[in-house]
Amino acid sequence: MLLTVKQLSVSFGGVHALNLSHFNLRDKELRVIIGPNGAGKSTFLDILCGKTRPDAGEVLYNGVPVLGKTEVEIANLGIGRKFQKPSVFPSLTVYDNMLLAYKMQKGIFASLFFKQTDEIDSRIREVAGKVGLIREMKKMAGELSHGQKQWLEIAIVVLQDPKLMLIDEPAAGMSDEETEKTGELLLQLSKHHGIIVIEHDMKFVEQIAKELVTVLVRGKLLVDGTFDEVRNDQRVIDSYLGRANVQLENF
Numbered sequence: 001m002l003l004t005v006k007q008l009s010v011s012f013g014g015v016h017a018l019n020l021s022h023f024n025l026r027d028k029e030l031r032v033i034i035g036p037n038g039a040g041k042s043t044f045l046d047i048l049c050g051k052t053r054p055d056a057g058e059v060l061y062n063g064v065p066v067l068g069k070t071e072v073e074i075a076n077l078g079i080g081r082k083f084q085k086p087s088v089f090p091s092l093t094v095y096d097n098m099l100l101a102y103k104m105q106k107g108i109f110a111s112l113f114f115k116q117t118d119e120i121d122s123r124i125r126e127v128a129g130k131v132g133l134i135r136e137m138k139k140m141a142g143e144l145s146h147g148q149k150q151w152l153e154i155a156i157v158v159l160q161d162p163k164l165m166l167i168d169e170p171a172a173g174m175s176d177e178e179t180e181k182t183g184e185l186l187l188q189l190s191k192h193h194g195i196i197v198i199e200h201d202m203k204f205v206e207q208i209a210k211e212l213v214t215v216l217v218r219g220k221l222l223v224d225g226t227f228d229e230v231r232n233d234q235r236v237i238d239s240y241l242g243r244a245n246v247q248l249e250n251f
Helices: 041-048 071-077 094-101 108-112 118-131 146-159 176-189 202-208 227-231 234-240
Strands: 003-012 015-025 030-034 056-061 079-082 164-168 194-198 213-217 220-225
Touching: 003 041, 015 041, 015 220, 030 041, 030 202, 041 079, 041 164, 041 194, 071 079, 079 146, 094 118, 094 146, 118 146, 118 176, 146 164, 146 176, 176 194, 176 202, 202 227, 213 227, 213 234, 220 227, 220 234
Parallel strands: 030 194, 030 213, 079 164, 164 194
Antiparallel strands: 003 015, 003 056, 213 220
């Protein structure tokens, strides 16, 4: 297993944000996690990348314990995180954003003696081609559309060469065309990376959920199943009822 989680829990102000009994992810598996707002989805990713420390539990990545390590240590192990809101450098070009993200030694001396090579340039252009930004390399990142900024952030994660990618609501704010392209991109990336995606857009979930979908409700695992199994599960339907922003016809 690429990722093994057992009895993971965390509370904020006495309120249980996550109480996850188990979660397993195979190498090169794309898993979608869905659930109502407040279900603990982002909290789970926060724990996996070291942003939040849980109260109890066990997380093994490639058999290595993750809990207690810093965000940098976890990133160096091979876990990359893309947050919901893009955090690119708007005043730098797309190329320079990607160059800064390239996996190499960081630090004062490494920066002073850094020399760009054809290998680095080739890798950056390869990833830019994958995410559909090869024609935007000289453009300032701040000039990109919302969807293109999301793709740039995905490219930044890919350039860190992770075995596990954590992707938080990639389709949020995208046009239908951008959403479809993002789904195709994630399916291609899943041939080389394990990927966990948090998403609310059920049409998008249906596009990318070729294996299991995990449903969280109130911080707990409700069900694992295929998209069709989850969509027709009465417990899942009930958990979404009453939410004004849910399009039940798409679910």
